[in-house]
Amino acid sequence: MTLAEFAPAKINLYLHVTGKRGDGYHLLDSLVVFAGIGDSVSVAPAEHLTLAIDGPMAAGLAADSSNIVWKAAEALAARAGTRAGAAITLTKRLPVASGIGGGSADAAATLRALERLWGITLPAADRHGLALSLGADVPVCLAGRPARMSGVGERLEPVPALPPLWLALINPRVPLSTPAVFKARQNCFSDPAALETMPRDAAHLAALLAARRNDLTAAAISLAPEVATALAGLAACDGCLLARMSGSGATCLGLFASAEAAAGAARTLGALHPGWWCESAPMLT
Ligand code: C5P
Numbered sequence: 001m002t003l004a005e006f007a008p009a010k011i012n013l014y015l016h017v018t019g020k021r022g023d024g025y026h027l028l029d030s031l032v033v034f035a036g037i038g039d040s041v042s043v044a045p046a047e048h049l050t051l052a053i054d055g056p057m058a059a060g061l062a063a064d065s066s067n068i069v070w071k072a073a074e075a076l077a078a079r080a081g082t083r084a085g086a087a088i089t090l091t092k093r094l095p096v097a098s099g100i101g102g103g104s105a106d107a108a109a110t111l112r113a114l115e116r117l118w119g120i121t122l123p124a125a126d127r128h129g130l131a132l133s134l135g136a137d138v139p140v141c142l143a144g145r146p147a148r149m150s151g152v153g154e155r156l157e158p159v160p161a162l163p164p165l166w167l168a169l170i171n172p173r174v175p176l177s178t179p180a181v182f183k184a185r186q187n188c189f190s191d192p193a194a195l196e197t198m199p200r201d202a203a204h205l206a207a208l209l210a211a212r213r214n215d216l217t218a219a220a221i222s223l224a225p226e227v228a229t230a231l232a233g234l235a236a237c238d239g240c241l242l243a244r245m246s247g248s249g250a251t252c253l254g255l256f257a258s259a260e261a262a263a264g265a266a267r268t269l270g271a272l273h274p275g276w277w278c279e280s281a282p283m284l285t
Pocket of ligand 1: 024025026027028135152
């Protein structure tokens with residue numbers, strides 16, 4: 001018996017840094033959605049824990065206890081008091097350290113898969129705490145649906161249904177370390193206005209998003225100037241309603257009202273920048 005879970009890319013449609021905690025973690029306000037492209041995690045019964053990694057982005061990833069997938073499995077087993085093992089396979093399709101939550105999505109998918117394999121139902125607060133202990137973005141990935149995320153990532157509010165949207169995701173293949181980007185940013189904070197109502201069409205949503213931003217963009221560009229090239233390239237594509245960096249970068253997203261326009265942008269930028277990771281996907285609702 002093998003159980004598989006999809007680990008969709010996490011996309012920050014906006015991300016404001018609203019403050020800083022005493023422990024150095026930043027307080028955020030972010031609209032998070034998911035794309036129909038991602039990694040996958042499959043699990044099968046086994047006596048011990050094992051991890052194998054395959055897929056186009058597997059190179060360089062350690063398949064050992066330093067991997068967040070392994071940490072998620074160990075943390076869940078400890079919290080549930082089980083000694084069961086599992087043979088875990090991670091199929092890595094998302095670029096590593098790229099601002100679209102690959103590691104966090106993998107950890108969340110591992111928790112979901114092993115909960116099913118091991119027959120575990122944790123109380124909601126324990127499950128949430130376990131996810132947060134693995135990383136600030138893991139709770140939102142575990143919830144797996146559009147949310148307004150605040151605190152350091154632990155506060156999640158559902159958002160009204162979003163209009164249909166397609167994404168072009170462009171990564172210039174420069175890995176960016178999240179702590180390094182937070183460190184490089186200017187020490188200033190911003191508070192976005194809440195999105196009180198959700199427009200029913202993509203263009204109006206893009207206009208509201210344009211009044212917000214990703215506060216980590218300048219810091220990411222200072223470390224990886226290619227981010228600016230990716231943003232300008234997306235903005236110049238036919239039908240691009242909004243070009244923005246996701247998370248701590250370097251992946252940038254273009255918002256489009258049609259699948260064809262998003263695919264066209266990914267094709268155009270892929271042709272201009274061979275070696276970049278250029279994909280398109282629907283936004284999951
Ligand atoms: O929680 P996670 O492991 O994803 O965070 C990685 C690093 O990113 C943290 O060590 C911290 O430097 C930074 N971070 C932050 N504020 C957040 C999330 C992450 O400062 N809300």
